[in-house]
Amino acid sequence: MTDTRGSARRGRRPGDSGTREAILDAARGRFSSEGFRSATVRAIAGDAGVDPSLVMHFFGTKQALFVAAMEFPINPADVVPHIVGPGIDGLGERLVRFLLGLVDELGEANPMLGLVRSAVGHPDAARMMREFLGEAILDRVAAAIEADRPRLRADLCASQIVGILMARQILALPELAAADRETLVGVYGRTIQRYLTEPLDPR
Amino acid sequence: MTDTRGSARRGRRPGDSGTREAILDAARGRFSSEGFRSATVRAIAGDAGVDPSLVMHFFGTKQALFVAAMEFPINPADVVPHIVGPGIDGLGERLVRFLLGLVDELGEANPMLGLVRSAVGHPDAARMMREFLGEAILDRVAAAIEADRPRLRADLCASQIVGILMARQILALPELAAADRETLVGVYGRTIQRYLTEPLDPR
DNA sequence: TCCTGATCTCAACGTCTGTTGAATCCGAGT
DNA sequence: ACTCGGATTCAACAGACGTTGAGATCAGGA
Numbered sequence: 001m002t003d004t005r006g007s008a009r010r011g012r013r014p015g016d017s018g019t020r021e022a023i024l025d026a027a028r029g030r031f032s033s034e035g036f037r038s039a040t041v042r043a044i045a046g047d048a049g050v051d052p053s054l055v056m057h058f059f060g061t062k063q064a065l066f067v068a069a070m071e072f073p074i075n076p077a078d079v080v081p082h083i084v085g086p087g088i089d090g091l092g093e094r095l096v097r098f099l100l101g102l103v104d105e106l107g108e109a110n111p112m113l114g115l116v117r118s119a120v121g122h123p124d125a126a127r128m129m130r131e132f133l134g135e136a137i138l139d140r141v142a143a144a145i146e147a148d149r150p151r152l153r154a155d156l157c158a159s160q161i162v163g164i165l166m167a168r169q170i171l172a173l174p175e176l177a178a179a180d181r182e183t184l185v186g187v188y189g190r191t192i193q194r195y196l197t198e199p200l201d202p203r
Numbered sequence: 204m205t206d207t208r209g210s211a212r213r214g215r216r217p218g219d220s221g222t223r224e225a226i227l228d229a230a231r232g233r234f235s236s237e238g239f240r241s242a243t244v245r246a247i248a249g250d251a252g253v254d255p256s257l258v259m260h261f262f263g264t265k266q267a268l269f270v271a272a273m274e275f276p277i278n279p280a281d282v283v284p285h286i287v288g289p290g291i292d293g294l295g296e297r298l299v300r301f302l303l304g305l306v307d308e309l310g311e312a313n314p315m316l317g318l319v320r321s322a323v324g325h326p327d328a329a330r331m332m333r334e335f336l337g338e339a340i341l342d343r344v345a346a347a348i349e350a351d352r353p354r355l356r357a358d359l360c361a362s363q364i365v366g367i368l369m370a371r372q373i374l375a376l377p378e379l380a381a382a383d384r385e386t387l388v389g390v391y392g393r394t395i396q397r398y399l400t401e402p403l404d405p406r
Numbered sequence: 407t408c409c410t411g412a413t414c415t416c417a418a419c420g421t422c423t424g425t426t427g428a429a430t431c432c433g434a435g436t
Numbered sequence: 437a438c439t440c441g442g443a444t445t446c447a448a449c450a451g452a453c454g455t456t457g458a459g460a461t462c463a464g465g466a
Contacts, residue, residue, distance in 0.1 A: 117324050130374050130375070134376075151377075152378040154378075156379070156390060158379075159379060163364070164362050166319070166322075166365045167361055171333050171336075174354075175354045187397075187398070191394050201386070
């Protein structure tokens with residue numbers, strides 16, 4: 001009721017607005033929970049309490065909004081050394097613990113989920129996800145260890161990490177979603193550790 | 204040029220038609236490569252060389268077409284005993300070898316890919332995938348082994364299996380897509396085997 | 407031979423989509 | 437005080453979507 005002049009008004013609102021950030025937040029939420037195709041500009045604008053054309057005014061295109069919204073909230077270059085630093089021992093566990101913590105912390109508006117949900121049937125998003133996983137994280141990890149075929153090892157890790165996201169957050173497999181985090185850290189940590197270090201030859 | 208009377212004609216075509224199967228094939232292809240939302244009835248009808256309303260005539264609804272098209276081409280009850288039968292030794296490898304063989308064999312029109320691609324942002328498809336993976340396959344495997352927390356073990360296996368599909372077929376991680384199949388059977392087989400048999404307690 | 411019912415197309419509907427253009431409003435710099 | 441330009445909304449477009457209803461055509465049984 002602080003709005004003195006009826007319902008919707010045109011033109012600029014008083015104050016600093018912060019509307020652009022509100023749109024980005026709404027976009028993160030929608031893209032993360034519905035993927036690129038199903039998330040609509042109108043719904044995002046609605047969540048942000050704003051007209052759809054304002055979204056276009058700021059970002060020009062739904063695609064550009066997606067790229068802006070899926071920017072990762074933390075810089076892998078900052079955090080990966082912190083994980084790799086202590087050495088090979090327990091590296092798998094540290095990676096998994098970091099991932100699960102990040103997922104719980106980010107909740108609904110998780111760019112990783114948005115990328116996974118959009119990669120499906122949207123090659124551009126698949127490329128974004130591939131590049132993020134590969135160049136930003138796994139290549140750094142693979143470079144830190146000393147083993148043969150580092151890129152295949154990175155892909156193996158990626159396949160289990162993406163599988164964790166799919167199974168826990170998207171398919172919501174019940175026992176997996178309910179499992180104690182440290183149990184998962186132990187089990188998946190050993191898997192990642194093996195992918196990084198064990199011999200890869202068949203038999 | 205066997206069509207003697209001009210271009211498009213109404214009414215029933217001569218012969219046994221087999222059109223229903225053609226529509227199902229086209230639907231499998233589209234749903235598998237684009238997911239439920241992005242695949243359109245019009246495109247499916249176009250692939251089958253048919254009018255969109257004929258699709259509705261046969262299946263009533265896009266949703267019903269999806270369910271019909273994603274029916275699994277093999278019966279898990281037939282094949283799972285064949286995989287589990289030889290015993291615990293090498294069970295993980297046999298499962299992975301079967302999965303990878305199936306993926307290569309089915310190619311483009313793979314219901315598993317369709318379900319994965321649709322599960323994302325489409326809770327009904329997620330439930331279908333969950334039920335298929337769980338009840339049709341993993342519960343049978345989990346029941347065959349003797350270990351604690353069989354359902355959690357089944358979910359762990361599912362997370363790696365879904366991750367393989369995502370990483371190889373959808374994200375198309377290059378080294379993973381190019382890797383020798385028996386190498387993957389060895390590496391992933393050990394993972395599945397561990398998920399089925401190793402102790403799960405943290406630490 | 408005629409009738410019935412399944413197969414098939416055409417045209418259209420209402421809705422939702424991303425995007426555009428013009429019009430308004432207002433804070434800030436001069 | 438006066439402009440300038442960014443912020444914001446409204447109204448509308450053109451295209452795609454799933455779905456519908458009516459009609460045409462033909463195969464097969466009576």
